[in-house]
Amino acid sequence: MKILYAIQGTGNGHLSRARDIIPILQKKGELHILVSGIQADVALPYPIKYTFKGLSFIFGKNGGVDLLATYRKSNLKKLYKEIKSLPIDEYDLVINDFEPVSAWACKLKNLPCIGLSHQAAVINKKSPKSEKKDPIGKLILNNYAPVTEAYGFHFNAYDKNISTPVIRSQIRLAVPQNTYHYTVYLPAYSDKRIINILGNIKNVHWQVFSKYAKKEYTENNIHLQPINNDAFIDSLINCEGVLCGGGFETPAEALFLKKKLMVIPMKGQYEQQCNAAALAGMGVPVIKSLKEKYLQTIEEWTTGKLFIAVNYPDVTENIIDALVKKHGYTNTITEPLKGASYSIKKIKRISLGKMFQAEG
Numbered sequence: 001m002k003i004l005y006a007i008q009g010t011g012n013g014h015l016s017r018a019r020d021i022i023p024i025l026q027k028k029g030e031l032h033i034l035v036s037g038i039q040a041d042v043a044l045p046y047p048i049k050y051t052f053k054g055l056s057f058i059f060g061k062n063g064g065v066d067l068l069a070t071y072r073k074s075n076l077k078k079l080y081k082e083i084k085s086l087p088i089d090e091y092d093l094v095i096n097d098f099e100p101v102s103a104w105a106c107k108l109k110n111l112p113c114i115g116l117s118h119q120a121a122v123i124n125k126k127s128p129k130s131e132k133k134d135p136i137g138k139l140i141l142n143n144y145a146p147v148t149e150a151y152g153f154h155f156n157a158y159d160k161n162i163s164t165p166v167i168r169s170q171i172r173l174a175v176p177q178n179t180y181h182y183t184v185y186l187p188a189y190s191d192k193r194i195i196n197i198l199g200n201i202k203n204v205h206w207q208v209f210s211k212y213a214k215k216e217y218t219e220n221n222i223h224l225q226p227i228n229n230d231a232f233i234d235s236l237i238n239c240e241g242v243l244c245g246g247g248f249e250t251p252a253e254a255l256f257l258k259k260k261l262m263v264i265p266m267k268g269q270y271e272q273q274c275n276a277a278a279l280a281g282m283g284v285p286v287i288k289s290l291k292e293k294y295l296q297t298i299e300e301w302t303t304g305k306l307f308i309a310v311n312y313p314d315v316t317e318n319i320i321d322a323l324v325k326k327h328g329y330t331n332t333i334t335e336p337l338k339g340a341s342y343s344i345k346k347i348k349r350i351s352l353g354k355m356f357q358a359e360g
Contacts (some may be wrong), residue, residue, distance in 0.1 A: 001029030001328050004091040006102035007044075008145070009037025009054065012227070013118070013249035014097050015044055017153075017166045021116075022046050024320045025095070028328070032091070036082070036101045043229075052082045052101045083108065092329045096147055103145035113147045114327050116319075118248040121152025122274050126159040128281055130273035137270025151323060155252060155278050155310070163319055164312045165252035172314060174237045176257045180205065182302065183239040185232070185250055187211040188266045189290050195219055197290050198243075201299050207235045241302065246272030246286075251279060255310045262301050264290055282308050 005025055008014040015035070022044070025031045033046060036054025079101070088094065088105040096103050098117040106113035121127055123141045152162045184206050186194060191210050198206050199220055208224045209232050216225040225231065236242065242254040246265025254261045262285045265272035276286045285301055287294045 001092045001324075002090060003029050003031045003093045003095065003324075003328075004034060004049075004088070004102060005031060006034040006036070006094065006096045006099035008098040008100075008117075009035045013247050016168055016229075016249050018044060018097065020166055020168045020316055021320065024317050025324075028320070028324045029092070034086075034099065034102055036099055050086065050101075053078060054082070054099070054101050093324065093327055095323070096145060098145045100145045103147060106148070107146055112149070112327065114323060115145070115147030115150035115152075116323065117145075117150075118153050119145075119271060120147070120150035121154035121158070121162045122271050124150075124152060124154075124159050124162060127152075127154055127162070128158075128274060128278040130270065130277050132273060134270045134273070137268075137273075141271060149327070151319065153248070155248075155255070155275075155282060163315060164310075165249070165256070166316050167253060167256050167312050167314070170233050171237070171253045171256060174233075174257070176259070177238045178240050179238045180240050181207050181235070181238070182241045182243060183232075183235045184208040185227075185242075185244045186264060186290065188245060191224055193290060195222055195224075197292065197295065198222055198298075200292075200295055201302060204302050207239070209235070243298070246276040246279075248275060251275070251284070252312070255284075255308055256312050258307050258309075260301065260304070260307050261285075262287065262298065264288070282310075284308055 003025055005018070005022065007018050022031070022033065032049035033044065034050040034052070035044070035048055036052035082101045083104045086101060086105040088102060088111060089109055094102055094106055094111070094113050095116050096113050098115075098119045103113050119141055123138070150161065153165050154162050155165070157164055182204055184194065184198070191208070191212050194208055194210075198204075198208075199222055202221060204221060206222045208222055209227045210224045211227060213224045213226050216223070218224070236250075236253060236259070237257065239259060241260030241262070242250065243262050243264070244250045244254070246263050246269070251261055251263055261279070263276055263279055264287055265276040267289070280286045283306070285297070285306075287297055
């Protein structure tokens with residue numbers, strides 16, 4: 001069986017999860033890996049068959065997406081060429097982690113595309129949602145990487161096709177310690193903003209993993225360093241608490257390790273707002289932004305002892321086994337997909353213009 005595993009390269013969570021999924025898929029057949037996106041800071045230790053620019057949102061430095069940079073780096077004509085160039089019909093099984101090139105290639109050729117992602121769980125009707133209505137944000141999640149059947153990961157198994165998080169083996173097998181530092185990962189904020197705010201809490205040692213730092217440096221009680229997978233894992237395993245954005249993998253790993261957790265979801269990012277709603281429902285403290293008015297809340301969190309008990313068993317191989325058994329070798333769809341005939345003009349309608357509205 002020939003398998004294509006397509007992974008979103010915006011952010012680091014998709015690639016982190018893939019590290020544990022890939023070895024399982026390699027046992028199921030001939031595996032090819034596709035990565036699209038330009039915002040990841042970690043690499044995969046596996047050969048990648050296809051590398052595409054895809055369609056990425058560029059993180060800003062003030063808590064949200066940099067719309068101008070996203071616009072400048074987006075090229076829909078190139079995206080369409082990538083979609084058309086992918087020999088998608090050569091594969092018996094396409095597994096998609098919120099990756100647009102392979103998803104739309106399947107859509108154009110009326111082929112199955114099996115979603116295996118956190119986003120699949122976020123859009124499920126039974127999963128927690130942000131109180132703030134965001135119809136454009138929902139539109140993006142539903143159309144950015146369309147799939148024919150979806151399996152999702154979330155902080156809890158909210159529905160039958162939703163599983164608890166994939167905890168990578170480096171975390172699952174670790175023995176957590178507490179060396180009394182706090183791990184910080186806030187890629188949507190500048191180093192200057194982080195230093196200006198967290199530097200006011202003098203009795204805490206902050207280990208910041210920065211998207212912008214070119215080398216390690218220390219300013220008072222704040223140590224900053226470029227993002228490095230092994231260094232980040234070591235910091236996470238040995239920290240007292242984690243302050244991070246409203247993503248999925250880092251909060252899930254912090255909960256698994258029984259670390260204190262506080263999240264700051266990205267502004268205008270519907271998925272992160274929904275994640276924050278789910279975490280708040282579990283008792284995790286959530287603040288809206290990294291500003292001085294939240295200093296007391298952050299400081300009280302550092303002096304508290306709250307951590308949230310979770311049960312995240314290792315069921316990844318069971319999920320992959322069931323998925324391959326059900327969908328392997330079925331590279332045709334018996335009934336046409338609704339609206340299966342797409343052109344670049346139709347793809348544009350659900351892409352940059354409306355996406356910018358949602359992210360602003």
